[in-house]
Amino acid sequence: MASKKQIRVGMVGYRLMGRAHSHAYRDVPFYFNPDVEPRLQAIAGRDEESTKAAADKMGWESWETDWRRLIEREDIDLIDIVTPNNTHADIAIAAADAGKHVFCEKPLAMSLNEAKRMLEAVNRTGVTHMICHNYRFSPAVQYAKKLIDEGRLGKIYHMRATFLQDWLMDPEFPLIWRLKKEVSGGGTLSDLGAHIIDLARFLVGEFHEVAGMMETFVKKRPLGTMTNNLKGQIQSDQWGEVTVDDATMFLARFHNGAIGTFEASRFSRGNRAGNRFEINGEKGSIRWDMENLNNLHVYLEEDEPGLQGFRTINCTEESHPFAGSYWPAGHILGYEHTFVNIVFRLMDGIAQGTSPEPNFADGVKNQAVLEAVEQSAEKRGWIEIPD
Numbered sequence: 001m002a003s004k005k006q007i008r009v010g011m012v013g014y015r016l017m018g019r020a021h022s023h024a025y026r027d028v029p030f031y032f033n034p035d036v037e038p039r040l041q042a043i044a045g046r047d048e049e050s051t052k053a054a055a056d057k058m059g060w061e062s063w064e065t066d067w068r069r070l071i072e073r074e075d076i077d078l079i080d081i082v083t084p085n086n087t088h089a090d091i092a093i094a095a096a097d098a099g100k101h102v103f104c105e106k107p108l109a110m111s112l113n114e115a116k117r118m119l120e121a122v123n124r125t126g127v128t129h130m131i132c133h134n135y136r137f138s139p140a141v142q143y144a145k146k147l148i149d150e151g152r153l154g155k156i157y158h159m160r161a162t163f164l165q166d167w168l169m170d171p172e173f174p175l176i177w178r179l180k181k182e183v184s185g186g187g188t189l190s191d192l193g194a195h196i197i198d199l200a201r202f203l204v205g206e207f208h209e210v211a212g213m214m215e216t217f218v219k220k221r222p223l224g225t226m227t228n229n230l231k232g233q234i235q236s237d238q239w240g241e242v243t244v245d246d247a248t249m250f251l252a253r254f255h256n257g258a259i260g261t262f263e264a265s266r267f268s269r270g271n272r273a274g275n276r277f278e279i280n281g282e283k284g285s286i287r288w289d290m291e292n293l294n295n296l297h298v299y300l301e302e303d304e305p306g307l308q309g310f311r312t313i314n315c316t317e318e319s320h321p322f323a324g325s326y327w328p329a330g331h332i333l334g335y336e337h338t339f340v341n342i343v344f345r346l347m348d349g350i351a352q353g354t355s356p357e358p359n360f361a362d363g364v365k366n367q368a369v370l371e372a373v374e375q376s377a378e379k380r381g382w383i384e385i386p387d
Contacts, residue, residue, distance in 0.1 A: 004034075004035065004036055004037050005035075005036045005037075005351075006036065006037055006038070006039040007036050007037065007038050007039065007077045007078050007101075007347065007350055008039045008041040008075055008076050008077045008078070009025055009038050009039060009040055009041055009042075009076070009077070009078045009080055010041055010042045010043070010044065010070045010071070010073065010076035010078065010079050010080070010100075011040075011042075011043045011044070011060070011079075011080040011081075011082060012043070012044045012045075012067040012070060012079065012080065012081050012082065012083050012087075012091055013043075013044075013045065013081070013082035013083040014043050014045050014050075014051060014054035014055075014058070014082070015082070015226070015227075015228055016228060016229060016230070017082040017105050017132070018043070018054065018058070018082045019058065019228075020134075020335075020336060020339045021080055021082055021103075021132075021339060021343070022040065022058040022059065022060070023058075023336055023339065023340075024336070024339035024340045024342070024343040025038040025040055025343060026040065026059060027336075027340050028340055028343050028344050028347060031325045031326060031340060031344075032325055032340075032344045034344055034347035034348055034351065035347070035348065035351035035352075036347050036350055036351045037347070038078070038343065038347060039061075040058070040059050040060045040061060041060070041061055041062065041075060041076055042055075042060060042061060042062040042063060042064060042070055042073065042075075042076065043055050043058075043060045043063050043064075043070075044063065044064040044065065044066065044067045044069070044070040045063070045065065046065060047065075048063075048065050051063045051064075051065060067083075067087075067091055068094065071091075071094050071095050071098050071100060072098070076100060077100060077101060077350075078100060078101040078102070078103060078128075078346075078350070079091065079092070079095035079100045079101070079102050079103070080103045080104075081095075081102070081103070081104040081105060082105050083105075084177050084183050084184065085107060085109070085110055085183065085184050085185045085190070086110055086182065086183045086184070086185065088104055088105075088108060088109055088110075088114075088118070089109050089110070089114045089115075089117060089118050092104055092118045092121065092122070092129075092360075093117065093118060093121040095127075096118075096121040096122045096124070096125045096127050096129075097121065097125060099125060099127060100127060101127045101128040101129065101350055102122060102127060102128075102129045102130075102360075103129075103130050103131075103132065103343075103346055104118075104129075104130075104131050104132065104360075104363070105131075105132045106131055106132055106133055106194045106195070106198070106363070106366070107185065107186070107190045107191075107194045107363070107366065107367060107370060108131050108360060108363030108364065108366065108367055109185070109363070109367055110185035111185065111367070111371065112364070112367045112368050112371045112386075115360070115363055115364045115367040116364055118360055118363070118364075119360040119361060119363070119364050122355070122360050128346070128349045128350045128353070128354065128355050129355045129359050129360045130342070130345070130346050130349065130355060130356060130358065130359050130360075131358050131359060131360060131362060131363040131366075132339075132342060133194075133195065133198040133199075133202075133342075133358045133362070133366075134338040134339050134341075134342050135195055135198070135199060135275060135290060135338060136198065136199065136202050136338075136342070136358065137322065137338045137339075137341035137342045137345070138288075138290070138293045138294075138315075138333075138338050139294070139315040139316070139320045139321050139322045139323040139333065140288055140293060140294060140295060140296040140313070140315040140320075141199065141202075141203075141288060141296075142320070142321035142322060143296055143313070143315050143320050143321060144203060144279070144286050144288060144296055145202060145203055146321065147286065147298070148203055148204075148279070148281075148286075151283075152283065152284060152300065153279065153280075153281030153282070153283050153284045153285065153286065154281045154282035154283035154284070155257075155281055155282045156204055156205075156254075156256065156258045156279060156280070156281045157257075157258055157259070157280050157281060157282065158258065158259060158260065158278075158279065158280040159200055159203070159204050159254075159258060159259075159260040159261075159277060159278070159279045159280075160260065160261045160262075160277065160278050161196040161199065161200060161260065161261075161262050161263075161276065161277040161278075162196070162262070162263045162264070162265075162274055162275070162276050162277075163192035163193065163195055163196050163263075163264045163265075163273075163274065163275045163276075164192075164263070164264070164265050164268035164271035164274035164276075165192065165265070165266045165268065165271055165272065165273060165274070166266065166267065166268055166269050166270060166271050166272065167230045167266060167272075168218070168246065168266040168267065169266070169267055169269060171218045171221070172221070172222060172234070173221060173224075173232050174221055174222050174223060174224020174225065174232040174233060174234045174235070175220075175221040175222065175223050175224060175239070175240045175242065176224060176225060176226040176232050177225075177226060178191060178226070178244075179221065179242045179243070179244055180240075180243055180244070181243040181244050182243070184244060186244055186245070186370060186374065187214075187216070187242075187244025187245040187246065187248075187266075188244070188245050188246060188247055188248055188264045188265060188266050189214065189244075189245055189248040189264055189370060189373060189374065190244075190370055191264075192264040192265075192266070192275075193248055193262065193264040193370065193373070194366055194370060195275060196262055196264065196275065196277065197262070197366050197369050197370065198358060198362065198366055199277060200252070200254075200260060200262070200277075201362070201365065201366070201369075202358075203277075203279060204254055204256070204258050204260070204279065205254050205255055205256045205258070206254065206255045206365070206385075207252055207253075207254060207255075207369050207372075207385045208252075208253045208254055208255045208384065208385060209252070209253050209372075209382050209383060209384045209385060210250050210251065210252045210253075210369065210372050210373050210376055210382070210383055210385070211250060211251045211252075211376050211381065211382045211383070212248060212249065212250030212251070212373040212374070212376040212377045213248070213249055213250070213377050214245040214247070214248045214373075214374070214377040215245060215246060215247050215248075216242055216244070216245055216246050217246045217247070217267055218242060218246065219241065219242055220239045220240065220241055220242060221239060221240065221242055222234045222236065222237070222238070222239050222240075223235055223236040223238050223239065223240050224236070246265065246266055246267050247263075247264065247265035247266070247267055248262075248263070248264050248265070248373065248377070249261070249262065249263045249264075250262050250373045250376065250377075272291070273290055273291055274289070274290075274291065275289070275290035275291075276288065276289045276290065282301075283300065283301050283302065284298065284299050284300040284301055284302075285298075285299045285310075286298050286299075287310065290335075293333070293334075293335070293338075294314055294315055294316055294332050294333055295312050295313065295314055295315070296312075296313045296315055297310045297311070297312055297313070298310065298311050298313055299311070314329070314330060316328075316329050316330055316331060316332065316333065317329045322337075322341045322344075368385050368386055369385055372384070372385050372386075
């Protein structure tokens with residue numbers, strides 16, 4: 001049999017999300033049968049020793065110490081961006097201008113204008129582009145989307161969503177890049193809020209207006225750096241100012257008439273990754289919790305009295321989206337499989353010359369909501385989302 005065309009991947013960055021993406025590229029051909037297959041061609045990082053070690057550990061064939069050199073290479077077809085947020089635009093635009101497909105971690109950019117420039121670049125050059133909102137690709141979330149699209153819940157009235165963590169609660173946790181607005185573009189709102197905003201757009205629809213509040217509980221921290229798995233290392237006895245939010249809450253109205261409440265926090269003790277939502281419609285409701293990501297809780301009003309109540313659907317059956325490519329029913333999937341699923345869609349998009357959702361257009365719309373929430377918190381009022 002003839003071998004499939006290989007998509008030669010160049011990844012910029014290599015820490016937490018770099019590990020998740022690398023694993024997905026390696027596993028996609030094992031679980032799925034894409035028309036094209038990824039090849040772990042090269043990664044780029046600033047520190048040669050660390051980059052080489054990461055390449056060796058994760059199975060990349062080569063490495064560079066300058067992302068510009070990576071983009072210039074003729075043996076690279078796809079640029080994967082897993083770097084701090086202030087580098088996304090420069091890398092993505094340069095990659096698109098060089099004719100490379102682009103896969104970018106969220107949030108897409110530092111601002112709405114920057115996100116628009118990134119979208120313009122990929123549209124101008126016609127390359128395939130996606131943004132890595134991986135939680136869409138849990139089989140349970142995909143099944144929730146199917147139930148909503150089929151009208152099983154009827155008209156949607158409410159969505160309430162949270163993304164709660166507690167890894168920043170130690171006041172002596174170091175001042176990492178995620179806590180500096182000039183590098184991250186935003187704090188908990190853009191890091192965690194971007195995910196639940198994307199889930200809301202995917203499941204409920206487009207936002208119309210928002211009203212938010214933001215708070216920074218720990219104003220200064222010792223200087224330090226990020227290590228793997230959301231760990232930090234203090235590097236100095238000097239302290240610096242935290243310039244982003246530790247927690248954000250906001251209300252929302254959707255174009256279809258639904259309303260929503262959203263909360264993102266890194267100061268929610270006992271919550272390691274509390275990415276959760278509940279959606280209520282005229283005929284039923286659904287609940288999902290990322291810490292138990294295989295299960296979707298479904299209530300249907302059409303059930304007869306006495307049997308009404310939330311049922312737990314373990315979304316590992318062949319009839320559930322993506323699940324049939326893995327193990328027998330009840331054999332549980334994990335966090336890493338959401339990345340395998342989105343990379344499968346990315347490979348399909350490259351093969352077909354399309355940009356599957358979520359793509360940079362979704363990233364722009366997400367950025368518009370993020371920016372509106374921040375403006376609302378500053379002005380203490382409702383802000384309408386621009387078209």
